[in-house]
Amino acid sequence: MTTTAPEQAGPAASPSEPGKPRRRVRLDLRQYGILAALAVIILLFQVLTGGRLLYPGNVSNLIQQNAYVLILAIGMVIVIIAGHIDLSVGSVVATVGAIAALSMQSWGLPWYIAVILSLVVGAVIGAWQGFWVAFVGIPAFIVTLAGMLVFRGLALVLLTGGTISGLPQEFNAIGSGTLPTAGSPDLVTFAIGIIASLAVVFSQLRTRATLRKLELPRERAVSFWVKIAIAVLAIMYVSYLLAYNRGTPIILLILAALVLIYSFVLNRTVFGRHVYAMGGNLFAAQMSGVKTKWVNFFIFVNMGLLAGLAGVVSTARAGSAVASAGQSFELDAIAAVFIGGAAVQGGVGTVIGAVIGGLVMGVLNQGLSILSVDAAWQQVIKGLVLLLAVAFDVISKRRSGR
Secondary structure, three states, rough: OOOOOOOOOOOOOOOOOOOOOEEOOOOOOHHHHHHHHHHHHHHHHHEEEEEEEEHHHHHHHHHHHOOOHHHHHHHHHHHHOOHHHHHHHHHHHHHHHHHHHHHHHHHOOOHHHHHHHHHHHHHHHHHHHHHHHHHHHOOOOHHHHHHHHHHHHHHHHOOOEEEEOOOOOHHHHHHOEEEEOOOOOOOOHHHHHHHHHHHHHHHHHHEEEEEEHHOOOOOOOOHHHHHHHOOOOOHHHHHHHOOOOOOOOOOHHHHHHHHHHHHHHHHHHHHHHHHHHHHHHHHHHHHOOOHHHHHHHHHHHOOOOOOOOHHHHHHHHOOOOOOOOOOOOHHHHHHHHHOOOOOOOOOOHHHHHHHHHHHHHHHHHHHHHHHOOHHHHHHHHHHHHHHHHHHHHHHHHHHHHO
16 A cells, blocks of 8 residues: 555646746645554654554554445545445444355355355345435435444344354464465565566656646656655565565555555546546536436445455454454544545545545554553544644634635
């Protein structure tokens, strides 16, 4: 995963006029501020924990333990950009996890069929909720609040209040396994890090060349190369840490694929532009011919699909299905999205920002746990971080309005 600051949705800049100095892109202080905050938090806990935060094993655990938050945040940012909210994802995770475990233990399905079935069930649940939001017109807050109760109850019914364990090792590897290694340190992990670094450099250079060709504003060369250097160093350092542990977690590749796919969907497709348009001005989007009902419907289908994937990952990570799974997952995902730069009113947000927000939450959890901070105080601290993030968003908008 890269830590480069994504471009925010907004009106396209006009080409520079002949004879006038070329305008530079203003730095996105919101996104760069989040990256800076993440770096400061990491450095702070690295000092407070005596260097234990960035032990190779802790970095691997950070990725695997917070994978569900990142997956849900990717779906939740689309929901929030469109001006909605989804309170049911934690309960959907529990229900899908129960179905995945039952399909392998009681119904005798192979693990890969159980995964496909889980994703389909998640998408169907999303379609159910999307129908009420998009075509009946019930606010998403109410629909998903009802869904939170309904699917939590279904999880209890499916598991009869118990636990299903003894799941296949291949299934458990989705949440806790790693790719096959080659030597010590792992050369496969180093190779993946090098490929990811080259991809970042190529992507950024291609984008900058396109802006230059179209004579559009772009950031200064110094900040551009500093940004790339920081991203490459971060990727290679994480690769170094993972290579000296157990190798590349399987879930890390899944997360990287999701980030690439959904960044493309939001920034490069008609559907993504319609999502931003609806969140920015719903009436204007309707007048422009956007089929808002169908867009809303598929937003919730997608959220259900990703909740199903999070259910598979969390169940695989735990090695069992329990009815209490997914507790407060929706709150973690929503917090990650807002910390990552999404606007409360909708219309603003990015996938990369949501992932960075999820990492902020994950580092907080990891660092506070290493320091043996009481769970109650951990909740207090995370709540204050969320409040400050939203306050920063509101204040920055107020200043830009002036």
